[in-house]
Amino acid sequence: MKSGKVILIKGSRSDRKFCKELGDFLEDNEIDVIYRTASAHRTPSYLQKIINEYSGIDTIAFITVAGLSDALSGATSANTEKLVIAYPPDLIKYGKAKVFSSTKLPRGLKVNLAGSLQEVLQILNEKSRKKIYDEKEINERKIKVVETFFTDNEDLSIKTPLGLPLYLKGKVREVYDLEDKLLINSSDRISAFDVNSITEIEGKGMSLNLLSVWWFKQTNRIFPNHFIDAPDVTMMLVKKARRVDIEWVIRGYLYGSLYREYKKGKREFYGHKLPNGLQLAEELPEILLTPTTKADAGHDMPITKEETIDIGLVTKEEWKILEEATFKLYEHYTNVANQKGFIIPDFKLEFGRDNGNLIHIDESPNHDSARIWIKKYYQIGKRQEEWCADKEFYRQFLLDSKIDPKDPPSPLPEIPQQCIEEIQKRLSAYEVFTGSKNIDSLKFKNLEHMEKELGIKC
Numbered sequence: 214m215k216s217g218k219v220i221l222i223k224g225s226r227s228d229r230k231f232c233k234e235l236g237d238f239l240e241d242n243e244i245d246v247i248y249r250t251a252s253a254h255r256t257p258s259y260l261q262k263i264i265n266e267y268s269g270i271d272t273i274a275f276i277t278v279a280g281l282s283d284a285l286s287g288a289t290s291a292n293t294e295k296l297v298i299a300y301p302p303d304l305i306k307y308g309k310a311k312v313f314s315s316t317k318l319p320r321g322l323k324v325n326l327a328g329s330l331q332e333v334l335q336i337l338n339e340k341s342r343k344k345i346y347d348e349k350e351i352n353e354r355k356i357k358v359v360e361t362f363f364t365d366n367e368d369l370s371i372k373t374p375l376g377l378p379l380y381l382k383g384k385v386r387e388v389y390d391l392e393d394k395l396l397i398n399s400s401d402r403i404s405a406f407d408v409n410s411i412t413e414i415e416g417k418g419m420s421l422n423l424l425s426v427w428w429f430k431q432t433n434r435i436f437p438n439h440f441i442d443a444p445d446v447t448m449m450l451v452k453k454a455r456r457v458d459i460e461w462v463i464r465g466y467l468y469g470s471l472y473r474e475y476k477k478g479k480r481e482f483y484g485h486k487l488p489n490g491l492q493l494a495e496e497l498p499e500i501l502l503t504p505t506t507k508a509d510a511g512h513d514m515p516i517t518k519e520e521t522i523d524i525g526l527v528t529k530e531e532w533k534i535l536e537e538a539t540f541k542l543y544e545h546y547t548n549v550a551n552q553k554g555f556i557i558p559d560f561k562l563e564f565g566r567d568n569g570n571l572i573h574i575d576e577s578p579n580h581d582s583a584r585i586w587i588k589k590y591y592q593i594g595k596r597q598e599e600w601c602a603d604k605e606f607y608r609q610f611l612l613d614s615k616i617d618p619k620d621p622p623s624p625l626p627e628i629p630q631q632c633i634e635e636i637q638k639r640l641s642a643y644e645v646f647t648g649s650k651n652i653d654s655l656k657f658k659n660l661e662h663m664e665k666e667l668g669i670k671c
Contacts, residue, residue, distance in 0.1 A: 217273035218245045219337070222263065222289065224252050224279035231302045232278050238330045244273075244337065253284035260285070264292045273341040276300050276333065277324075281307055283314040290322040294351060296341050300327045321354055348649055384409055385421070385581060390453075394441065397422075397449045403628075403636070405608045406621040412628040418447040420640040421579045425449065427647055428546070428577030435545055436538040438573035439565065454565030454574050458507045458526055459516065461539045465500050465547065466558035467491050468584065468597070483517065492594040494558070502539060507563065534571055535564050546578050553645050554652040555602065556586040580604055580640055587652065590659075599659040602642040606635065609660060613669055631663050 219239060223232050236246040247267065251260035264275070274296040279285035286299040299315040301307075304326075307314075316326050323345055327333040346354070377389035377396060384404040389396040399418035403410050426449060429440035439451040464471055471482065472493055480487050483503055491497075504521065505513035518536075521527050527535065539562055550557045560583035563575040576582050580603050590600035598609035610632055611625065612618065628636075638657055644650035658666075 217341070218247055218267070218271055219274050219276055220247050220249060220263070220267045220272055221276045221278065222249050222251055222260070222285065224250075224277075224285050226250065228278045228280075228302055235276070235278075235300060235330060235333060239334070239337075242334055251285075253279070253288035254282075257288065260288055261292055264289060268293050268295060274298055274337055278302060281311060281314060283311070286315050286324045287318040287322055290318065290324050294346050296325070296336075296345050297323065298325045298327050298333060298336050300333055304328050321350060348647075385418075391450075393453055395451050395453050396444070397451060399447050399449075403604070403607060405604070405611055405625060406616070406618045408621045408623045408625050410625040410628055412633065414628075414633060414636050414640070416637060417580070417640055420643045421576070421581055422447050422449055424579045424643040424646060425576045427643070428579075429573075431549075432542055432545060432573070432577070435541050436573055437570065439567070451574070452567050452572065454567040454572055456507065456574065457531075457535070457564045457566065457571075459521055459535075459564075460505045460507045460513055461535065461562040461564065462503045462505060462559065463500060463539055463543045463562070464503060464559040465497055465543070466556070467493065467495050467497055468558055471501070471503065471559075494591070494595065494597055495593045500540065500543065502536060531571060538564070538571075538573070542573070549646070550585070551588070554588050555642065555645070556588050556591055558584050558586060558597075560584070580642065585642055587657070589652075599661060600657060602639040602657075606639055606660060607632070610664070613660070613664055629667055631658075631666055635663055 221232050221236055223229065232248060236248060239246050249263050249267075251263050253260055267275070272295055275289050275293060276298045277283070277285045277289050278300055280301075280303060283299060283301060286297060290297040301311055301315055304311050305328075312326060316324050318324060325336050325340065327336055377391065380388040380390040380395060382388070384407070385400055385402050387398045387400065389398070399422040401413040401415055401417045403412070403414050403417060422443070423446060426440065426443045429438050432438065433440070439454055440449065441452060442450045444450055467475060467487075474482070475487060475491065480489070482501060485499065485501055488498065504516055504518075506516050507513060516526075518532055522529055522532060542562065543560075546560070547557050557578055560578040562573060564571055565574040566572075578585070583603060584597070584605060585602040586597045587600050587602055591597065596609070598605045607628075611621075616622070616625070635658055638655050641650060641655050645652045645655070
């Protein structure tokens with residue numbers, strides 16, 4: 214077996230001789246052993262400290278040695294995703310009672326029971342390099358963690374998650390201040406036309422956050438970003454950067470506001486001339502960078518390179534760096550999407566300054582921040598909202614339901630269950646990108662089909 218550390222935790226000094234026999238056996242088989250002592254009953258916080266200390270990549274397993282009331286195994290498994298093996302000193306003495314004590318744990322916790330030195334080694338060989346919990350189980354565990362924190366804060370009448378000071382609250386996300394860092398929480402709220410719906414979409418915050426985290430981990434080698442860690446499935450810990458007040462909108466297809474201007478007869482955009490005869494949703498002859506101002510209130514307005522430099526939003530050198538970064542990131546995002554069966558026709562990026570260094574901030578392309586089309590349904594000349602995997606599906610549903618985008622009700626009306634289900638399927642694009650689902654398994658209904666079921670006539 215490959216080298217790595219096994220952390221052998223005993224509940225008391227009385228088990229020292231028993232542990233030494235196991236440790237010598239493992240070391241004879243070229244496995245490094247670290248001996249620690251902690252009690253789940255008497256020193257629970259110290260046990261958790263030990264587990265956190267040794268949960269790095271070079272730890273292959275925790276082995277727990279405890280007497281009849283074996284809380285040590287469950288407490289260890291509750292605090293790590295590593296392999297946990299219970300190797301009790303009194304298995305023969307207590308038999309079935311001991312098996313129950315060591316392994317009949319709360320749902321979602323996994324402990325393997327070994328009755329001999331050879332069984333310990335066999336379990337290590339078979340399972341130590343495998344994923345103990347699948348992604349769904351890990352997410353479920355993390356959700357329960359954050360639910361516990363939120364519930365406890367509610368009990369204390371603390372309205373902000375974890376009792377942190379609120380930095381800002383957007384339509385979908387809350388940002389909390391940690392001095393030199395920020396904690397961003399993605400909620401299940403959904404908005405359109407700058408107004409939130411009365412309905413929340415279960416799982417939305419988790420999907421948005423995890424997709425952004427997945428992208429950020431990949432793209433840090435292309436251009437540095439603000440991501441530090443994901444302490445929970447809806448939360449992202451990031452560097453606190455000073456925002457560059459430009460929204461870097463990049464487009465590879467003729468759609469949205471670009472198409473509306475083109476349809477009116479405009480052909481020159483940001484110094485680039487488009488040919489006549491292009492159709493809705495057609496791929497552009499060249500990729501266009503169409504930046505806008507980034508306003509805290511009101512609408513963002515188009516802005517040119519020269520204007521951004523003249524008014525001091527960026528220097529000439531900073532523009533060059535960020536323009537190049539935007540194109541490189543676009544190339545990566547669109548190449549990955551293409552491999553997964555998607556098209557990302559356009560999206561927006563934000564950048565910030567961190568101690569003089571330029572970094573990518575905010576979020577990566579996801580259901581809320583980018584258009585995501587399904588490649589097999591893509592047709593030039595047609596509206597892509599019928600099959601898209603982004604929020605435009607919901608937005609178009611509202612338009613077809615005769616909601617006035619210039620004067621929408623606040624909050625937006627309750628979302629029908631059929632529409633909720635289709636939005637949730639589209640949020641599963643996260644699982645397609647990360648490889649845990651195939652795009653054909655999502656079984657989308659197109660917008661027209663869903664609206665017919667609801668009796669909406671367009």
